Amino acid sequence: MVYKTTQRRLNKQDWDRVWLEEYRLFHKLNPGDVFSIETAKVVNFLIDIRRRGKKAWQRMQALNAIKSFAKPLNMSTDHLDRITELLQKLVDAEKSEYEEETTSSN
Numbered sequence: 001m002v003y004k005t006t007q008r009r010l011n012k013q014d015w016d017r018v019w020l021e022e023y024r025l026f027h028k029l030n031p032g033d034v035f036s037i038e039t040a041k042v043v044n045f046l047i048d049i050r051r052r053g054k055k056a057w058q059r060m061q062a063l064n065a066i067k068s069f070a071k072p073l074n075m076s077t078d079h080l081d082r083i084t085e086l087l088q089k090l091v092d093a094e095k096s097e098y099e100e101e102t103t104s105s106n
Contacts, residue, residue, distance in 0.1 A: 022049070
């Protein structure tokens with residue numbers, strides 16, 4: 001999927017929309033369909049974007065977009081807390097790996 005933008009950088013709200021659209025397309029939902037944020041659906045989506053080469057921080061961004069979407073609708077996201085914790089560990093590990101690579105290359 002290609003995202004056309006103007007010269008400006010995408011902000012958090014822009015990225016939330018991008019990730020929610022990706023989630024909708026992944027689950028073959030029509031615009032206006034009710035989103036389901038069941039654990040299995042969220043996990044399957046995150047696995048798919050990992051297979052497409054997205055880094056852990058990007059998957060965390062997608063997960064946070066889903067959680068942000070649910071908040072004003074009073075949808076509970078407590079069932080996603082464990083996924084958030086695991087994904088944060090991956091984000092931290094990737095960050096450490098990146099920092100080691102950049103330190104050793106200098």
